[in-house]
Amino acid sequence: MTGLSEHLPSDAAAPTTSGQDATQHDTTRRDRKKLATRQALRCAALDLVASRGYAHVTVEDIAEAADVSPRTFFNYFPSKEAAVLGDDELLGELRAEILGRPSQETPFQAVEHVVCSHIAARSRHPDSTWRDPVELYRRMRAVQDDPYLRVALVAHMAAFERVVADAVAERTGADTASDPYPALLASAAMAVARVALLYWARGGGATAAEDVVRAGFHALSSGLADSSSMTETLAKGAR
Amino acid sequence: MTGLSEHLPSDAAAPTTSGQDATQHDTTRRDRKKLATRQALRCAALDLVASRGYAHVTVEDIAEAADVSPRTFFNYFPSKEAAVLGDDELLGELRAEILGRPSQETPFQAVEHVVCSHIAARSRHPDSTWRDPVELYRRMRAVQDDPYLRVALVAHMAAFERVVADAVAERTGADTASDPYPALLASAAMAVARVALLYWARGGGATAAEDVVRAGFHALSSGLADSSSMTETLAKGAR
DNA sequence: GGTCATGTTGCAGCCACTATAACGTTGCAG
DNA sequence: CTGCAACGTTATAGTGGCTGCAACATGACC
Numbered sequence: 001m002t003g004l005s006e007h008l009p010s011d012a013a014a015p016t017t018s019g020q021d022a023t024q025h026d027t028t029r030r031d032r033k034k035l036a037t038r039q040a041l042r043c044a045a046l047d048l049v050a051s052r053g054y055a056h057v058t059v060e061d062i063a064e065a066a067d068v069s070p071r072t073f074f075n076y077f078p079s080k081e082a083a084v085l086g087d088d089e090l091l092g093e094l095r096a097e098i099l100g101r102p103s104q105e106t107p108f109q110a111v112e113h114v115v116c117s118h119i120a121a122r123s124r125h126p127d128s129t130w131r132d133p134v135e136l137y138r139r140m141r142a143v144q145d146d147p148y149l150r151v152a153l154v155a156h157m158a159a160f161e162r163v164v165a166d167a168v169a170e171r172t173g174a175d176t177a178s179d180p181y182p183a184l185l186a187s188a189a190m191a192v193a194r195v196a197l198l199y200w201a202r203g204g205g206a207t208a209a210e211d212v213v214r215a216g217f218h219a220l221s222s223g224l225a226d227s228s229s230m231t232e233t234l235a236k237g238a239r
Numbered sequence: 240m241t242g243l244s245e246h247l248p249s250d251a252a253a254p255t256t257s258g259q260d261a262t263q264h265d266t267t268r269r270d271r272k273k274l275a276t277r278q279a280l281r282c283a284a285l286d287l288v289a290s291r292g293y294a295h296v297t298v299e300d301i302a303e304a305a306d307v308s309p310r311t312f313f314n315y316f317p318s319k320e321a322a323v324l325g326d327d328e329l330l331g332e333l334r335a336e337i338l339g340r341p342s343q344e345t346p347f348q349a350v351e352h353v354v355c356s357h358i359a360a361r362s363r364h365p366d367s368t369w370r371d372p373v374e375l376y377r378r379m380r381a382v383q384d385d386p387y388l389r390v391a392l393v394a395h396m397a398a399f400e401r402v403v404a405d406a407v408a409e410r411t412g413a414d415t416a417s418d419p420y421p422a423l424l425a426s427a428a429m430a431v432a433r434v435a436l437l438y439w440a441r442g443g444g445a446t447a448a449e450d451v452v453r454a455g456f457h458a459l460s461s462g463l464a465d466s467s468s469m470t471e472t473l474a475k476g477a478r
Numbered sequence: 479g480g481t482c483a484t485g486t487t488g489c490a491g492c493c494a495c496t497a498t499a500a501c502g503t504t505g506c507a508g
Numbered sequence: 509c510t511g512c513a514a515c516g517t518t519a520t521a522g523t524g525g526c527t528g529c530a531a532c533a534t535g536a537c538c
Binding site: 267268269272297298299309310313317318319 | 523524525526527534535536
């Protein structure tokens with residue numbers, strides 16, 4: 001956050017799907033290696049954290065498991081947390097998508113839609129391999145199981161809050177300094193997403209993540225009046 | 240968070256109000272010194288952070304300013320953040336007060352009431368000296384002004400979320416594992432409190448903190464439907 | 479005044495993270 | 509295919525947050 005942020009690759013490309021010789025299509029050898037290293041690091045991080053707990057894994061361990069030097073780890077991730085919680089490349093998309101929603105939608109609707117569809121896309125099912133070899137589900141399991149990471153996730157999502165708040169303000173022409181609504185909506189929405197995702201992970205992925213999140217937004221839009229506001233929606237969806 | 244948490248004193252006692260010879264009433268000399276040290280550390284931390292920014296203040300600086308050894312700093316606070324964000328002793332009160340609200344109140348009402356009255360109590364006015372010589376307002380100013388602290392505050396409040404969620408679950412007899420409502424309510428409430436307090440600090444304390452928070456809860460209970468849901472309430476309150 | 483409990487300190491050490499400067503690879507142009 | 513330039517990797521050394529431990533000092537109580 002302080003530095004120059006010249007962190008190199010991004011997960012968001014190169015499926016490396018089942019086809020083994022999709023190796024050469026418009027990515028150079030360098031890019032492929034970078035991506036491989038990044039994935040190895042992420043994967044090692046998740047494995048180690050899952051088995052030992054976040055506090056008992058050092059950056060050195062992760063680097064070793066991915067067979068790179070500890071210093072190299074920091075060329076890919078700005079912090080140990082980032083390797084586990086990841087997803088930073090998604091911030092830009094989020095902004096663009098909120099701004100891109102039809103203008104007759106209320107900010108609430110726009111945010112709900114964007115958040116839900118993002119989560120739907122990256123959560124398919126606990127064992128699908130879509131584009132991120134290290135998946136949302138594993139991350140959320142790790143977070144759910146580790147007290148330190150539960151706190152870290154909240155902090156991590158502060159970045160999302162800010163982006164969402166700015167995008168909402170831009171949509172409505174509000175001034176962030178004088179109008180607390182964008183920040184309020186963003187924070188509440190991220191709280192919903194976080195609680196819902198952890199609930200989803202806790203339940204082993206039984207209900208689709210998207211449905212849990214949508215139920216959370218529904219409860220939110222009903223003013224959180226009633227403890228049944230969410231469970232009912234979920235039960236209805238499960239039928 | 241990992242250790243034994245045998246951190247010693249607590250702010251929540253000994254007004255040391257204007258009377259200078261309230262020095263001996265049922266506090267021992269030791270207790271008074273501890274409290275003084277704690278306050279000196281907190282105060283030094285806030286001063287230094289306000290003038291230089293969080294990242295450019297070391298624990299050594301704070302300890303030096305309070306005239307204790309760096310090691311002693313960690314006898315009082317588990318981390319540098321804690322010295323600035325503080326207020327941990329408040330967690331127990333929060334739980335008790337939520338459980339103590341009349342049982343005909345909905346969880347939402349109970350949480351709203353407790354949060355609002357807490358904030359009302361500790362925010363009186365930017366220059367009052369009530370019981371905490373280092374005040375909520377200064378803290379929120381520091382947080383508002385420093386990007387790192389904005390994130391840290393979110394993480395810090397995760398502890399509150401948990402306590403509130405547990406208390407709500409206990410009130411309603413819900414099972415935290417199967418019912419996401421308590422966590423959802425707690426997270427949303429803390430989001431409201433946080434956004435409102437930062438807004439309050441940004442505005443220089445013009446509107447009473449309590450009113451801003453209450454407006455936030457009102458917007459939340461209206462489902463965040465509309466960007467005017469909060470500003471209108473605020474305007475009405477200001478009249 | 480003696481003694482026990484409690485708070486303070488220095489020291490040694492772990493780990494996250496950074497700056498810098500070699501060093502090895504890759505890509506590319508001739 | 510050769511050599512150069514861009515780029516990624518690594519070792520080294522250092523800063524700072526934080527902890528455990530073992531003296532040491534100070535206040536409490538008899």
